[in-house]
Amino acid sequence: MDSLVGFVGKNYVLIAGDTNAGRSIMRLKDDFDKLVPIDSHKILAKSGEIGDGNQFCNLIIRNVSLYRIRNETELTTKSVAHYTRRQLATAIRKNPYSVNLLLGGYDKKDQKGSLYYLDYLGSSKKINYGAQGYAALFVGSILDRFWKEDLDFEDGLELMKKCLREVEKRLIIGTRCFLIKMINSDGISVVEKVMINSKNKNEIEEEN
Amino acid sequence: MSYDRAITVFSPDGHLIQVEYALEAVKKGTTAVGVKGKDVLVLGVEKKSTAKLQDPRTVRKIVQIDDHICMTFAGLTADSRILINKARFECQSYKYYYEDPIGVEYITRYIAKTQQKYTQSVGVRPFGVSTLIVGYDSKGFPKLYQTDPSGNFSSWKASCIGRSEKPVKEFLEKNYVDEMDEEQTVRLTIQSLVEVVESGEKNIDIAIMRKNKPIEFLGRTRIADIVKEFEEEKKRKEEED
Numbered sequence: 279m280d281s282l283v284g285f286v287g288k289n290y291v292l293i294a295g296d297t298n299a300g301r302s303i304m305r306l307k308d309d310f311d312k313l314v315p316i317d318s319h320k321i322l323a324k325s326g327e328i329g330d331g332n333q334f335c336n337l338i339i340r341n342v343s344l345y346r347i348r349n350e351t352e353l354t355t356k357s358v359a360h361y362t363r364r365q366l367a368t369a370i371r372k373n374p375y376s377v378n379l380l381l382g383g384y385d386k387k388d389q390k391g392s393l394y395y396l397d398y399l400g401s402s403k404k405i406n407y408g409a410q411g412y413a414a415l416f417v418g419s420i421l422d423r424f425w426k427e428d429l430d431f432e433d434g435l436e437l438m439k440k441c442l443r444e445v446e447k448r449l450i451i452g453t454r455c456f457l458i459k460m461i462n463s464d465g466i467s468v469v470e471k472v473m474i475n476s477k478n479k480n481e482i483e484e485e486n
Numbered sequence: 487m488s489y490d491r492a493i494t495v496f497s498p499d500g501h502l503i504q505v506e507y508a509l510e511a512v513k514k515g516t517t518a519v520g521v522k523g524k525d526v527l528v529l530g531v532e533k534k535s536t537a538k539l540q541d542p543r544t545v546r547k548i549v550q551i552d553d554h555i556c557m558t559f560a561g562l563t564a565d566s567r568i569l570i571n572k573a574r575f576e577c578q579s580y581k582y583y584y585e586d587p588i589g590v591e592y593i594t595r596y597i598a599k600t601q602q603k604y605t606q607s608v609g610v611r612p613f614g615v616s617t618l619i620v621g622y623d624s625k626g627f628p629k630l631y632q633t634d635p636s637g638n639f640s641s642w643k644a645s646c647i648g649r650s651e652k653p654v655k656e657f658l659e660k661n662y663v664d665e666m667d668e669e670q671t672v673r674l675t676i677q678s679l680v681e682v683v684e685s686g687e688k689n690i691d692i693a694i695m696r697k698n699k700p701i702e703f704l705g706r707t708r709i710a711d712i713v714k715e716f717e718e719e720k721k722r723k724e725e726e727d
Contacts, residue, residue, distance in 0.1 A: 340582040347550055347574050 279451055280312065280325030281413030283441050284380045284393050285425055286406050287434040290462040291382035291391035292469070293323050294438055296413075296445075296453040301328075313459045315466050316342050317352055320383035321459060322362070325410045326398065327376035334375045338362055355383030359394040359402055367400030374398060378410045384461045391461060409441075416448050417441040431460075435469065446474040504612055505605050508561075508635035511614035515560035517648040518547065519678050520618040521658070522630045523671030527620040527695040529558050530675040532648070532683045548693045548703070552577035554587055555621035556693060556701050560648030561635075562614035569615060573597055590621035594631040594639050602637025612636075616647040622697050644674075650682035657681070668694065672704070676712050687713040 279300060284293040299310035313323045314335045322338060324331035341361070346352050353361070359381050369375050381394040395410070396402045407421040408414070420441050429437065435458070442456045458469040497503050517532040531547040548558045551573045559566040576596050580588040597617060605612045616634040623629050632647065633639040644662050646654040657678050666674065672692065679690050692704040 336582055340578045343581070344574060344578040347552060347577070348571070350550070 279453075280411045281445050281449070281453055281456075282312065282323045282325050282378075282380050282410040283413055283417050283421075283438065283445070284323065284382050284408060285421060285429075285434070285437070286382075286391045286393050288428040288430050289384075289389060289391065290431060290434070290460050291321075291384060291393055292434050292438050292458060292460050293321055293380060293382045293393075294442060294456050294458040295323050295325070297455045297457050297471070298453055299328055308455060311457060313457060314339070316358060316381075316383075317346065318465045319352070319386070319461055320355055320358060320381065321461055321466060323380040323382070323410070325378050330375045331377045334365070334377050337365065354385050354387070355381065355392045355394070356385075356404075358383065359396065359404070363396055363400055363402035366396060366398060370398065370400050380408065380410055382461055384463060384465075386463065389463065412449050412451075413441075413445045416444045420444055439472065439474075442472065442474055502605060502636070505636045508612040508614045509616075512561040512616045512635065512647060513649065513651065515562070515615075515648045516547070517646060517650045517654060517679065517682060518558045518560045518618055519644070519646045519654060519658075519675055520558070520620055520630045520632075520642070521644040521662070521666075521671050521675045521678075522620075522628050522642070524665040524667060525628060525697060526668040526671050527556075527622075527628045527630060528668075528671045528675045529556060529618060529620060529693045529695070530679045531558050531691045532650075532679060533689045533691055535685060535689055548691060548701075550701060551593060551619070552588060552621075553700070554698075555590055555593060555619065556695055557617050557619040558693075559615050559617045561616060565613045566615045566617070569597055569600060569613060569617065572600055590619060590623055590629045590631060591641075593621075594619050594633060598633045598637050598639035601633060601635055605635070605637060618645060618647060620695050622695075626697060628695075628697070646678070653682055654678045668696075673712060676709060677716055680713055680716060 281296045293313055295312035297308060297310050298305055299307035313321050316322050316339050322335050324335055342353055342358060366375060376398055378398055379396040381396060384391045393405050394402055395405050395408045407425045409417045424437055438458055446454055455473050457471050460467050460469045516534050519530040521528045529548050536542045536545060549570055550556050573593055577588045601613050604610050612635045619631045621629060630642050631639055632642055632645050644658045661674060683689050687709050690709055692709055694702045
């Protein structure tokens with residue numbers, strides 16, 4: 279039910295997640311932020327079981343902080359992805375975390391953004407664009423067709439909204455509201471919180 | 487009759503000899519000073535003179551325990567590494583469970599507890615380290631704590647540990663005033679060290695901890711400038727006399 283969409287652009291990474299938190303037929307929260315900052319330049323977008331997501335992200339954040347304090351340097355996105363995957367992989371046959379993740383980060387050293395797809399079974403893949411949840415079914419083909427390398431920010435945002443429009447239109451479970459965050463050399467910033475109503479002929483209203 | 491082979495044993499006159507020996511080890515370590523100002527904390531350390539072929543940047547005595555807490559130590563460097571590691575882990579662990587950043591007193595208590603544990607366990611010796619821990623408490627007040635190998639800890643306005651503890655403490659007692667601003671606190675710290683440190687300001691490290699800001703290490707030139715001002719002032723005073 280969670281939708282996460284992300285892709286890499288020219289010196290930035292855009293990640294969007296829906297802001298619904300639900301359990302079976304009930305919507306518990308409609309302003310739930312699923313895009314959790316691990317450190318100043320990395321976001322872990324979580325989907326799946328809410329409790330597992332909280333615990334697991336907390337674990338990753340604390341261990342990344344510990345590394346930073348101990349070694350006086352920040353981990354690269356690649357290292358965090360590998361570390362996260364390792365935690366998921368050792369847990370799957372003992373006490374599985376029911377979380378699927380998108381890890382987006384910007385590395386100052388390479389001056390490049392990167393995106394990783396991680397799932398609860400312990401798979402991990404570096405991707406240019408991707409999605410988690412039902413959104414992946416709708417968004418995959420759009421991104422296949424329209425994603426290009428080194429998209430600048432305006433084009434990237436437009437592409438993201440195109441994807442979210444499709445999710446809202448086709449996913450039977452209402453996910454109208456999405457939070458879009460960007461990671462670039464300045465760190466993490468909230469781009470927009472969009473409310474999409476596809477009935478208004480593809481118009482998108484901005485929320486604050 | 488020596489009562490210092492097994493540390494779990496008291497001497498006849500009620501001393502823990504091993505702990506006192508540990509304090510002796512601390513007295514052999516390079517000096518570390520901590521001074522609390524009105525809204526600033528300054529740590530100063532005497533750096534051990536490095537050999538010619540040694541890279542001086544790898545000898546770091548002032549370390550960060552968490553984003554808002556720093557500490558320094560006097561005594562056995564290798565022992566301090568263990569304490570620092572445990573403290574760093576405890577800070578993240580606390581945040582993991584409580585989502586709040588750890589308090590200065592809390593982590594001091596933890597370090598002191600650890601030091602005490604090693605004075606009452608089989609097969610281990612005490613840590614030969616005294617520490618100075620600085621940070622801001624939940625109300626935003628600057629705090630300076632000191633721990634020693636016995637596991638004692640207390641809060642200080644200004645304190646010194648290591649080689650030149652006595653003369654520096656006397657100097658601080660004479661010259662410390664409450665509610666100093668940042669400039670005065672830094673000057674007092676440097677002044678207290680410059681007398682006792684061999685080969686002068688090149689072997690002094692100063693770190694400033696401001697509220698809600700990352701720790702700042704004072705640059706070489708700034709320290710040298712302040713030291714020069716002291717020497718000129720001293721010369722002027724001598725000429726007047």
